[in-house]
Amino acid sequence: MNLDLEWLHAPAAAVDLDAREAAISRQGELTKPLGSLGRLEDIAIQLAALQGREQPALGQVQIAVFAADHGVAASGVSAFPQAVTAQMVANMASGGAAISVLAREIGAGIELINLGTVAPVPAHPLIRDAVIDAGSANLAEGPAMSAEQLALALAEGKAAVQRARAAGAELFIAGEMGIGNTTPATALACALLALPVVELVGPGTGLDRSGIERKRALIERALTLHRDQLGDQPGNLPGNLPGGLPGNQLGDPLADPLSALARLGGFEIAAMAGAYVACAQQGLPMLVDGFISTAAALVASRLCPGAVDWMLLAHASAEPGHRAMVEAIGLRPLLDLGMRLGEGSGAAAAVPLLRLACALHAQMATFAEAGVAAQAS
Numbered sequence: 001m002n003l004d005l006e007w008l009h010a011p012a013a014a015v016d017l018d019a020r021e022a023a024i025s026r027q028g029e030l031t032k033p034l035g036s037l038g039r040l041e042d043i044a045i046q047l048a049a050l051q052g053r054e055q056p057a058l059g060q061v062q063i064a065v066f067a068a069d070h071g072v073a074a075s076g077v078s079a080f081p082q083a084v085t086a087q088m089v090a091n092m093a094s095g096g097a098a099i100s101v102l103a104r105e106i107g108a109g110i111e112l113i114n115l116g117t118v119a120p121v122p123a124h125p126l127i128r129d130a131v132i133d134a135g136s137a138n139l140a141e142g143p144a145m146s147a148e149q150l151a152l153a154l155a156e157g158k159a160a161v162q163r164a165r166a167a168g169a170e171l172f173i174a175g176e177m178g179i180g181n182t183t184p185a186t187a188l189a190c191a192l193l194a195l196p197v198v199e200l201v202g203p204g205t206g207l208d209r210s211g212i213e214r215k216r217a218l219i220e221r222a223l224t225l226h227r228d229q230l231g232d233q234p235g236n237l238p239g240n241l242p243g244g245l246p247g248n249q250l251g252d253p254l255a256d257p258l259s260a261l262a263r264l265g266g267f268e269i270a271a272m273a274g275a276y277v278a279c280a281q282q283g284l285p286m287l288v289d290g291f292i293s294t295a296a297a298l299v300a301s302r303l304c305p306g307a308v309d310w311m312l313l314a315h316a317s318a319e320p321g322h323r324a325m326v327e328a329i330g331l332r333p334l335l336d337l338g339m340r341l342g343e344g345s346g347a348a349a350a351v352p353l354l355r356l357a358c359a360l361h362a363q364m365a366t367f368a369e370a371g372v373a374a375q376a377s
């Protein structure tokens with residue numbers, strides 16, 4: 001696998017502004033008061049711009065669930081044991097997880113990418129063995145991963161997007177499974193948004209008040225540790241792999257997205273960030289899921305600002321820190337169902353909405369076709 005990070009610097013593909021204009025004008029001709037279908041109109045217009053056609057359609061949807069364990073789980077930051085990561089990957093493969101059901105219901109392709117867990121993951125046709133290590137290191141004690149591991153994880157995300165495109169996907173959904181991963185996601189958000197931990201930390205899988213307090217203190221200590229460690233280094237990626245910005249150009253050394261990702265992230269979060277950048281570069285629309293996916297989307301938006309044009313945000317996660325990330329990226333959730341599962345489940349739940357938006361846009365009669373009087377001018 002190529003450990004080069006240069007590919008991350010390629011720009012996002014351009015969106016088709018002519019198709020967007022054509023879709024806007026069609027929306028004005030359909031038999032409804034303009035704007036009355038609310039965000040369903042916006043979805044159709046955005047998809048038109050992304051697909052480069054006046055009338056977008058959503059055929060093949062591809063879901064890639066990235067799974068990995070986290071050394072920080074040893075610090076007691078999750079309500080569940082680490083073995084659940086591997087057990088849930090097996091459950092997803094055998095069809096019993098929420099994302100398995102949702103993928104079947106929406107007719108999506110699904111693959112499970114095992115980036116490294118503590119407990120063994122069984123061999124299965126749906127599971128791709130992409131093990132980097134048996135989980136990332138404990139971010140409370142040092143960098144979560146080496147620069148080489150970071151490059152591998154990012155490249156796995158890009159490779160998943162290439163497979164999705166080869167399979168004819170018109171929409172990419174990244175999901176994740178990783179006990180403990182709300183801790184790295186929260187730490188990343190705090191580093192990249194320069195917000196206090198207390199504002200973003202939450203229960204994840206179900207921590208009680210004292211558990212959340214322990215998680216907050218741990219993330220605060222970790223951020224201080226990494227800022228101190230980076231202060232002593234000339235470069236800021238662990239192992240000094242080229243690609244990051246010197247911290248002192250940014251004020252806070254942890255504000256560099258690659259540095260923050262390597263030190264505070266996890267393999268599945270890095271893979272999702274790589275996938276999102278690749279989607280934007282290759283012009284594949286992506287539907288972002290919940291809290292952890294949005295942390296990866298935040299990293300991607302910092303690495304490749306044009307990536308945001310290619311993103312739709314499926315839902316508002318119940319995890320309290322989600323909103324700050326969403327607002328910073330400049331996205332708006334489509335659904336608000338109180339979901340906080342991950343796996344790509346919120347994104348899969350929003351796919352029917354996207355399909356309905358496309359169907360309305362394509363199949364509604366225009367005022368002229370239906371002989372309905374248009375608004376008086």
Ligand SMILES: O=C(O)c1ccc[n+]([C@@H]2O[C@H](COP(=O)([O-])O)[C@@H](O)[C@H]2O)c1
Pocket residue numbers: 077078079080176177178179180181182183203204205206207289290291292293317318319339340341342343
């Ligand atoms: O996506 C979300 O909004 C979300 C919010 C909270 C938890 N999760 C899932 O729960 C796991 C992480 O929670 P935790 O408490 O172990 O950090 C991980 O497998 C995620 O998929 C997911």
Ligand SMILES: Cc1cc2nc[nH]c2cc1C
Pocket residue numbers: 080084088176177178205341342343
């Ligand atoms: C059972 C279970 C399923 C999950 N799916 C995503 N994260 C999860 C966490 C747990 C604990």
